[in-house]
């Protein structure tokens with residue numbers, strides 16, 4: 462039985478209408494997704510170990526990781 466580990470959860474999505482897709486060039490179709498990672502012990506989220514962002518294009522469905 463696992464009593465500890467880590468999980469990544471989807472925190473939020475927000476549309477980014479100012480950025481063009483690096484793959485297909487479509488503008489306004491990018492959605493920024495924010496994911497948070499945390500360590501859980503006895504299934505209780507305990508320590509946040511960071512957030513990650515990923516941007517997906519609605520047009521070509523490719524995912525880009527924007528540098529921040």
Ligand SMILES: [Zn+2]
Nearest residue numbers: 482485518521
């Ligand atoms: Zn695209």
